[in-house]
Amino acid sequence: MGEHSEFTRAVRDLVLAGERFRARAGRRRGLSRSSVTVLTTLFLDGPRGPSALAALLDITTASTTELVDRLEALGHVVRRPHPRDRRKLLVELTDSGSRVVEEIFGSFSARVEASSGAMSAQERQAVLGFVRAVNENLAQDDPGVGEGAAS
Template sequence: MDDDVALTRAVRDLVVAGERYRLAAGRSRQLDPTRLSALGQLFHDGPCTPTGIARNLGVSTASATELLDKLERAGHVRRRAHPTDRRKLLVELTMSGHELVTGAYRDFAERLVPALPATGRPQLLGFLRAAGEALAPRP
């Protein structure tokens, strides 16, 4: 098999395995993948507007509002006034939401990190960042 094809296949297999992991991680926490992704976004990026969450998830603002309503009722997020624009709201994780995401990432790290050779981690990190940028949608 050609090296480029083998590399592409390995990356594809990793992406598929990651999606399957995300499904299972969400299911075990009674969350669908979109809700888990929204919580993950807030965990990594901090408080965000509902519009920013919708944009990141690739859903309509109406769908994001419905999703946030459900996450808020479950106690995983809260909405608060934007500090500089009174027309906007910010959504932030609650302790419950933070614990859910932390648990999912801890499980992920416990499974993934031992499989990575310590000596190659800087190169792997560089590749993953470059691949993420290459695959990101272009404006």
């Protein structure tokens, strides 16, 4: 495995397995990976503005508008005026969107929970701390990007 540890490889494989799960779940429902991410985010975190969704997906606001248009045409989301700033919109799930996400996230959650079923509470807390730390580290900008780093 060269300089990369078995531990790092296992995390990479986990990330890829999650991506494949999201792709399959979306494909079965005629949705893109990005659509699944948006629907799941709205389900877990509540309504979001288009700019927040663009930042989440790391895409342009124009691409986000197209994505929200597609989800709205499918009846999965609606745009509503922001309650405190009339210049802004919020995107929120419809009942249809909630049902789709409940299917996808319910399956995901069941698989994750089944995988941790034999763990003690202390082991679960250790894994949870690790996953949160990796998430935080991966969310940071790559210091090599834009500095002549090889891609």
